[in-house]
Amino acid sequence: MSDTQTNHLMPVFNRLPVAFTHGEGVWLTDTNGKQYLDALSGIAVNALGHNHPRLVAALHEQVGKLIHVSNLYQVPEQIELANQLAKISGMDEVFFANSGAEANEGAIKLARLYGHQQGKANGKIIVMSEAFHGRTLATLTATGNAKVQKGFDPLVTGFVRVPFNDVGAIHALQSDLDVVAVMLEVVQGEGGVSSLSPGVLGQIRALCDANQWLLIIDEVQTGVGRTGQWFAHQIENVTPDVMTLAKGLGSGVPVGALLTWGRATGVFHVGAHGTTFGGNPLAMRAALTTLEVIEDEGLCANATKQGDAIRAGLAQALSKEVAAGKVKEFRGKGLMVGIVLDRPCGELVTRALDAGLLINVTHDSVVRLLPSLIINDEETAELVARLAVVIQEFLA
Ligand SMILES: Cc1ncc(COP(=O)(O)O)c(C=O)c1O
Numbered sequence: 001m002s003d004t005q006t007n008h009l010m011p012v013f014n015r016l017p018v019a020f021t022h023g024e025g026v027w028l029t030d031t032n033g034k035q036y037l038d039a040l041s042g043i044a045v046n047a048l049g050h051n052h053p054r055l056v057a058a059l060h061e062q063v064g065k066l067i068h069v070s071n072l073y074q075v076p077e078q079i080e081l082a083n084q085l086a087k088i089s090g091m092d093e094v095f096f097a098n099s100g101a102e103a104n105e106g107a108i109k110l111a112r113l114y115g116h117q118q119g120k121a122n123g124k125i126i127v128m129s130e131a132f133h134g135r136t137l138a139t140l141t142a143t144g145n146a147k148v149q150k151g152f153d154p155l156v157t158g159f160v161r162v163p164f165n166d167v168g169a170i171h172a173l174q175s176d177l178d179v180v181a182v183m184l185e186v187v188q189g190e191g192g193v194s195s196l197s198p199g200v201l202g203q204i205r206a207l208c209d210a211n212q213w214l215l216i217i218d219e220v221q222t223g224v225g226r227t228g229q230w231f232a233h234q235i236e237n238v239t240p241d242v243m244t245l246a247k248g249l250g251s252g253v254p255v256g257a258l259l260t261w262g263r264a265t266g267v268f269h270v271g272a273h274g275t276t277f278g279g280n281p282l283a284m285r286a287a288l289t290t291l292e293v294i295e296d297e298g299l300c301a302n303a304t305k306q307g308d309a310i311r312a313g314l315a316q317a318l319s320k321e322v323a324a325g326k327v328k329e330f331r332g333k334g335l336m337v338g339i340v341l342d343r344p345c346g347e348l349v350t351r352a353l354d355a356g357l358l359i360n361v362t363h364d365s366v367v368r369l370l371p372s373l374i375i376n377d378e379e380t381a382e383l384v385a386r387l388a389v390v391i392q393e394f395l396a
Contacts, residue, residue, distance in 0.1 A: 023050025040358045041372045044221050047248035049372035062285040077284035088230045092265040096279030097256035100220035100246035101134025106258040107216045107242045108138045114267045115180035123180035128164040130191030167203045181214035186232035189221040192363035193331045193338025201236040214241040224248040225294045228304035228334030253286035299373040303334035306380045317388035326395045337369040357386045
């Protein structure tokens with residue numbers, strides 16, 4: 001049964017030659033016993049790190065009671081989590097899915113249905129350049145990356161793309177009477193850790209209000225404490241009509257969510273949308289425990305503190321490379337960190353792996369860090385020290 005010499009896995013991932021056996025906090029151990037500082041946390045998923053005692057205990061208990069029941073029945077854990085999410089977000093209602101793409105697919109469906117209810121039979125959604133919203137047909141169409149779309153034509157109709165951060169381009173689309181929604185990320189993760197400029201989200205909110213469009217904010221990567229507040233849009237004091245979540249919400253147990261507010265609430269009626277697995281008690285317990293631990297351990301504030309420390313620490317350690325123009329920018333908010341180099345740097349991933357550090361490179365030349373929200377001062381210093389050497393050696 002344990003034969004891994006033959007491999008029937010579909011080769012859709014370019015996997016690194018390492019497998020892990022266990023983890024503890026921000027540390028992972030591989031099959032040879034080597035330890036790695038995990039600065040990626042499963043691409044923003046392991047919000048509480050690995051093997052968090054409260055999550056492990058809560059999941060053990062839940063597995064012994066119930067893992068799955070159908071949405072044909074009452075699921076009290078869903079009500080508990082929906083109430084908690086409503087409390088921290090100010091949103092009205094929640095639908096539970098299993099992934100980010102699925103939550104976004106739901107958001108796109110909801111925007112279309114909203115359009116129909118407004119008499120717009122060919123509703124269009126304004127999306128951004130460099131956006132990433134997932135790999136289903138509709139979400140890959142919304143994604144602003146030709147590589148993700150290549151070969152999957154015909155794509156889904158009803159999307160119109162504008163440059164990220166360009167309010168004027170959205171303003172100009174007011175004359176298009178088919179528009180029903182604007183969909184965006186506040187900080188684009190896959191798109192190079194780029195943030196909306198201060199004030200832009202408020203201006204987009206105002207345009208949505210003036211035109212009765214829905215503002216859909218994809219917080220799949222930015223949400224649940226990652227950027228230093230519960231949700232990245234809260235920094236701008238703006239409430240979206242639709243928000244999507246996944247990744248860190250379940251700390252590793254798959255769970256996605258679609259939240260509505262204001263004019264988006266009440267659009268989905270009975271039978272308009274559905275899921276078999278979405279909202280099962282195990283996923284709900286994982287998310288409830290994640291939210292509790294983030295609150296109790298002050299992890300939103302920790303994300304701001306440690307993210308700032310990583311950016312400042314790297315800026316200091318790499319000051320020569322910055323002066324030489326080889327390191328161009330330190331980006332991001334909280335524990336979404338981007339280091340922009342002057343050249344493609346994909347090979348940094350294997351160099352870092354050798355140095356016992358898990359990182360990612362996105363957009364060819366942006367080193368991306370997404371450590372767990374529990375990372376402490378000492379671990380942050382270690383991350384900075386290891387990464388600075390890896391980057392210096394690469395740029396030398
Ligand atoms: C902003 C954003 N939206 C959606 C997705 C898709 O999520 P999933 O991979 O869970 O389908 C991702 C994944 O990276 C993401 O970063």
